[in-house]
Amino acid sequence: MRHYEVMVILDPSLDERTVAPTLDTFLNVIRTSGGNVEKVDVWGRRRLSFEINKQAEGIYALLDVNAEPAAVKELDRQLSLQDSVLRTKVLRRDAAKG
Amino acid sequence: MAKLDRRPPKRKVNLLRREGVTVVDWKDVTLLRKFISDRGKIRSRRVTGLTPQQQKQVATAIKNAREMALLPYPGVAAR
Numbered sequence: 661m662r663h664y665e666v667m668v669i670l671d672p673s674l675d676e677r678t679v680a681p682t683l684d685t686f687l688n689v690i691r692t693s694g695g696n697v698e699k700v701d702v703w704g705r706r707r708l709s710f711e712i713n714k715q716a717e718g719i720y721a722l723l724d725v726n727a728e729p730a731a732v733k734e735l736d737r738q739l740s741l742q743d744s745v746l747r748t749k750v751l752r753r754d755a756a757k758g
Numbered sequence: 759m760a761k762l763d764r765r766p767p768k769r770k771v772n773l774l775r776r777e778g779v780t781v782v783d784w785k786d787v788t789l790l791r792k793f794i795s796d797r798g799k800i801r802s803r804r805v806t807g808l809t810p811q812q813q814k815q816v817a818t819a820i821k822n823a824r825e826m827a828l829l830p831y832p833g834v835a836a837r
Contacts, residue, residue, distance in 0.1 A: 667785075667826055708827035718827065722785070749826050751784075 661695065664725045664732050665753055668739060669708070669718040669746040676704055679719055687723070689735045695727025712746045782812070784819035787828050794820060798830040 670679060679702050687697050703720035712718065725732065732750060739748050779789065793801050793816050800820055803813045823829040 669826065709824075709830040710827055712827055720826075747826065749822070751822065 661726055663753055665751045666723040666725060667749045668721045671744040672705055672715060672717040672719055674719060674744055676719060679721060683721055686738055690725055690727045690731050693728060693731040695731050698724035718746050782815040782819045784822035790820050790823055798832040
């Protein structure tokens with residue numbers, strides 16, 4: 661079991677209030693595999709420093725997760741298949757200290 | 759016999775990060791902004807006055823932040 665940070669940039673046309681519940685459905689992958697979700701932090705709308713898929717803004721969300729590597733990989737895969745997800749990034753905080 | 763007076767070594771901006779930062783967080787954009795030029799390039803160690811380890815940490819943090827569009831990539835006059 662390891663600690664991961666998953667950052668997601670979502671399409672700005674989404675309603676910010678629906679973001680947390682939608683992400684939650686994806687997090688079921690973690691829960692069913694025995695991991696737990698520490699924190700879901702929705703930063704909200706932010707200007708991107710460059711355009712991603714022609715979008716100048718994005719809704720940022722940060723997920724703190726304890727899980728098996730395979731579960732996180734699956735979560736990342738499912739997120740990136742979503743059209744409303746502009747970009748994702750998975751980092752292990754403990755390893756490289758930053 | 760005063761030799762050509764050497765300019766006294768300009769004191770470096772003394773480890774900006776003795777402000778309590780021990781671990782550089784790639785999500786701390788306001789901190790990382792101080793380590794890039796207005797064109798978006800990472801400031802060299804000569805300018806930042808960081809230790810090699812710290813410089814490395816800052817550099818990786820900036821690169822991670824760039825991937826998530828938190829910081830700009832180097833280019834013509836970024837905003």
